[in-house]
Amino acid sequence: MLFVCQEILTIDFQTVFSCFRYKLEVVGKSLPILTNVDKGKYGVIVFENMDRYLTMDKWNRELLDKYCRQYQVGIIGFMSPREESLIGAQLRGFPLHIHTNFKLKDAELKADSPVLRITRGGDVLWGPLPGNDWTVFSPNHSTYEPLAMGSIQAPEDSPAYGGLSTNAITVIRDCGEFDGIQRILFGSGLDFWLHRLLFLDAMSFLSHGRLSTSLQRYIQVDIDDIFVGQKGTRLTPSDVDSIIETQNRIRTIVPGFRFNMGYSGKFFNHGTEEENKGDEYLLQHADEFTWFGHMWSHQQPHLYENISLLEADMLLNKKFAIEHGIPTDSGYSVSPHHSGVYPVHEALYEMWKKLWNIHVTSTEEYPHLRPARLRRGFIHRGIMVLPRQTCGLYTHTIFIDKYPGGRSTLDSSIKGGELFQTIVFNRINIFMTHMSNYGNDRLALYTFEAATKFLQCWTNLQFQSISALQLAEKYFRMYPEESEPVWGNPCDDQRHMKIWSQNKTCDQLPRFLVLGPQKTGTTALYTFLSMHPAIVSNYPSPETFEEIQFFNGKNYYKGLDWYMNFFPVPKNSTSKFLFEKSATYFDGELVPRRVHALLPKAKLVIIIISPAKRAYSWYQHVRSHGDPTALNHTFYQVLTAGDAQSKALRDLRFRCLSPGMYAHHLDRWLLYFPPQQISVIDGEQVRLDPVTSMSKLQHFLKIRPIFDYSLHLRYDARKGFFCQVVNGDHTKCLGRSKGRHYPTMDSQSAKYLQSFYMTHNIALEKLLKRLGYPIPLWLEEDLSDRPVNNQAVEMSNSL
Numbered sequence: 001m002l003f004v005c006q007e008i009l010t011i012d013f014q015t016v017f018s019c020f021r022y023k024l025e026v027v028g029k030s031l032p033i034l035t036n037v038d039k040g041k042y043g044v045i046v047f048e049n050m051d052r053y054l055t056m057d058k059w060n061r062e063l064l065d066k067y068c069r070q071y072q073v074g075i076i077g078f079m080s081p082r083e084e085s086l087i088g089a090q091l092r093g094f095p096l097h098i099h100t101n102f103k104l105k106d107a108e109l110k111a112d113s114p115v116l117r118i119t120r121g122g123d124v125l126w127g128p129l130p131g132n133d134w135t136v137f138s139p140n141h142s143t144y145e146p147l148a149m150g151s152i153q154a155p156e157d158s159p160a161y162g163g164l165s166t167n168a169i170t171v172i173r174d175c176g177e178f179d180g181i182q183r184i185l186f187g188s189g190l191d192f193w194l195h196r197l198l199f200l201d202a203m204s205f206l207s208h209g210r211l212s213t214s215l216q217r218y219i220q221v222d223i224d225d226i227f228v229g230q231k232g233t234r235l236t237p238s239d240v241d242s243i244i245e246t247q248n249r250i251r252t253i254v255p256g257f258r259f260n261m262g263y264s265g266k267f268f269n270h271g272t273e274e275e276n277k278g279d280e281y282l283l284q285h286a287d288e289f290t291w292f293g294h295m296w297s298h299q300q301p302h303l304y305e306n307i308s309l310l311e312a313d314m315l316l317n318k319k320f321a322i323e324h325g326i327p328t329d330s331g332y333s334v335s336p337h338h339s340g341v342y343p344v345h346e347a348l349y350e351m352w353k354k355l356w357n358i359h360v361t362s363t364e365e366y367p368h369l370r371p372a373r374l375r376r377g378f379i380h381r382g383i384m385v386l387p388r389q390t391c392g393l394y395t396h397t398i399f400i401d402k403y404p405g406g407r408s409t410l411d412s413s414i415k416g417g418e419l420f421q422t423i424v425f426n427r428i429n430i431f432m433t434h435m436s437n438y439g440n441d442r443l444a445l446y447t448f449e450a451a452t453k454f455l456q457c458w459t460n461l462q463f464q465s466i467s468a469l470q471l472a473e474k475y476f477r478m479y480p481e482e483s484e485p486v487w488g489n490p491c492d493d494q495r496h497m498k499i500w501s502q503n504k505t506c507d508q509l510p511r512f513l514v515l516g517p518q519k520t521g522t523t524a525l526y527t528f529l530s531m532h533p534a535i536v537s538n539y540p541s542p543e544t545f546e547e548i549q550f551f552n553g554k555n556y557y558k559g560l561d562w563y564m565n566f567f568p569v570p571k572n573s574t575s576k577f578l579f580e581k582s583a584t585y586f587d588g589e590l591v592p593r594r595v596h597a598l599l600p601k602a603k604l605v606i607i608i609i610s611p612a613k614r615a616y617s618w619y620q621h622v623r624s625h626g627d628p629t630a631l632n633h634t635f636y637q638v639l640t641a642g643d644a645q646s647k648a649l650r651d652l653r654f655r656c657l658s659p660g661m662y663a664h665h666l667d668r669w670l671l672y673f674p675p676q677q678i679s680v681i682d683g684e685q686v687r688l689d690p691v692t693s694m695s696k697l698q699h700f701l702k703i704r705p706i707f708d709y710s711l712h713l714r715y716d717a718r719k720g721f722f723c724q725v726v727n728g729d730h731t732k733c734l735g736r737s738k739g740r741h742y743p744t745m746d747s748q749s750a751k752y753l754q755s756f757y758m759t760h761n762i763a764l765e766k767l768l769k770r771l772g773y774p775i776p777l778w779l780e781e782d783l784s785d786r787p788v789n790n791q792a793v794e795m796s797n798s799l
């Protein structure tokens with residue numbers, strides 16, 4: 001874990017941190033708790049403004065320094081720009097002097113410093129350094145070692161600093177000889193790219209390797225749109241030769257490197273005479289490269305009217321490849337404009353698998369194009385989708401003098417800028433380029449050769465290229481948590497809308513959800529809601545009846561289309577409220593995050609009754625479904641199953657008790673949704689006075705017209721519950737499985753549950769009060785014998 005003391009977010013730490021997984025705590029005025037039992041919580045402490053450390057109050061400073069010494073934790077500090085120019089000012093309490101507000105040039109590193117890991121010293125970065133408010137250091141003690149140096153620009157203007165004019169120290173290491181704490185101090189922020197590298201190294205060094213990223217980097221460069229393109233933008237034979245020569249040179253830095261050619265066969269030989277020779281010449285050298293099918297006519301998959309047309313076009317490209325000796329077994333493909341990859345177009349995945357045996361693809365769009373550092377991968381239907389990086393070359397970037405911002409912009413991206421940092425901060429890099437970037441000025445060749453050389457000069461990173469399949473396997477081994485997709489709402493992103501299927505609409509998504517938990521009256525609520533003329537429920541599922549059960553369990557992997565197909569396309573989307581209820585959503589660990597990703601504006605309805613009553617009703621429910629473990633054990637045996645009992649029995653206990661820990665689950669929903677979007681309903685009121693409950697619910701949902709439930713619900717004495725009024729005088733009640741008849745709960749179990757749920761119920765009472773809800777009667781009763789002063793509850797209340 002990393003603890004960053006920030007004032008205002010002026011330093012862009014996020015980009016730098018993106019290359020490893022970490023936990024970061026940003027701290028304001030007071031210190032956080034530094035230890036956890038007898039372990040130190042933080043591996044490195046970073047002060048965005050070193051003055052905050054230097055001027056810390058005595059007590060906190062002593063505490064922090066003691067922590068650093070005891071757990072051998074180092075400090076990184078950044079010198080903030082200051083208005084007044086200081087000359088030789090002593091750093092409070094340290095034998096170190098600073099001089100401020102310099103313009104510097106010609107950066108250099110102390111090549112033999114043990115701090116350097118990713119960063120390689122030995123060369124000079126000629127030219128001015130960014131910023132005009134650098135702080136430089138003059139040490140006065142052997143504890144200090146320079147780490148980076150620069151020369152003062154125009155030393156003649158600053159005679160007082162004559163001695164500093166060359167090799168002014170810009171980053172300094174305190175080896176800990178002075179006060180037992182190791183520190184690395186930066187004379188400027190992270191705007192300078194070399195500081196970003198040094199910062200990574202400083203973290204690794206001061207955390208004794210714990211906050212480190214691997215030195216291995218994988219690079220794949222795709223050339224999409226092979227054969228696509230206007231006359232004059234295509235490849236000639238000499239361009240192809242140049243690609244091969246450059247690739248050979250890059251391979252000396254990146255073993256295994258080959259450009260990965262994505263072709264659209266329809267446009268083969270569609271150029272000038274010379275370009276057509278280029279097409280033929282490229283194929284004669286097919287074995288110099290790796291290949292993947294793009295799309296026969298470069299059409300975006302989501303634009304095909306039906307799957308057969310998509311299939312036919314894919315087959316044409318495959319036939320073309322076979323006829324022209326292009327290998328078709330890479331298992332990798334890329335879709336034009338990312339179409340259909342994310343948001344998912346199922347037909348694309350289906351045909352990729354069926355016709356091309358595709359296992360890997362890549363996109364820039366998951367979860368969104370920007371910010372690039374947050375791009376992730378996922379696996380859908382066995383196809384591994386890898387994040388793709390951007391290198392600044394697009395179809396239209398053909399000539400250097402027309403490069404947006406000019407040559408200097410491209411050069412600064414290569415030399416320490418965006419492209420350079422992309423490779424430093426991403427362990428696996430897949431770049432998309434286009435055929436046109438390799439003709440004319442051959443910008444892509446220049447870009448990748450210069451970038452790899454610059455990386456080789458300034459870093460110790462080790463580069464390699466491997467097959468797309470190996471790359472994907474490596475990626476998901478590195479980041480296993482990314483295998484699981486998180487489906488977002490395509491309508492929240494303009495770009496996603498454009499590459500989603502044209503005949504899909506977000507109007508086919510629910511506006512509110514009934515989350516459960518099970519056995520609290522969710523079916524009654526669902527039925528009553530469905531009676532409303534403005535409310536439309538989902539179609540039933542053949543397996544799970546009225547519940548879709550999408551956000552929990554396996555159905556989630558079936559994808560968004562599968563989910564949306566449960567909803568009608570409303571004719572007038574604004575006046576209809578689509579909804580679904582799945583009672584297992586409430587206590588599902590992953591559900592709040594998933595619901596939030598897809599339906600961030602949805603309203604959520606939760607219905608609760610006494611958790612003890614709920615648990616007993618659930619036990620009766622699983623018994624009536626023939627669950628052998630429930631049938632063979634009494635309720636009390638289920639509740640008290642301990643470690644010595646079978647797994648089946650322990651699982652049953654968990655599933656019986658866990659949903660009733662209401663506050664715990666509600667808290668998880670509140671991490672993702674504001675309280676205004678959540679309504680917690682008293683299930684006893686739904687049972688005894690559904691008209692009032694439904695009236696409150698309609699107000700919460702802001703549904704119009706208001707439906708008068710008093711005319712449509714009536715108590716049915718035979719059923720013992722409220723039922724729907726049909727055909728004037730009759731009632732239609734819920735089936736026999738709702739409102740079952742079973743013996744009342746035994747007193748031993750009741751006592752156990754009273755105790756088990758006590759702390760949970762206390763937490764619920766607190767939470768409901770905080771959210772402004774009245775306390776239900778059953779909760780008051782369940783809490784009636786609460787321990788005095790909330791003493792520890794006797795029996796176990798954990799699972």
Ligand SMILES: Nc1ncnc2c1ncn2[C@@H]1O[C@H](COP(=O)(O)OS(=O)(=O)O)[C@@H](OP(=O)(O)O)[C@H]1O
Pocket residue numbers: 517518519520521522523524583617618620621686687721722723734737738739740
């Ligand atoms: N109007 C009406 N009709 C029938 N049943 C009603 C009604 N209102 C509330 N209840 C109570 O709902 C309990 C079933 O809860 P759920 O529908 O949430 O169960 S499930 O999770 O969907 O299986 C069910 O639990 P049991 O009594 O244990 O069967 C009922 O007590």
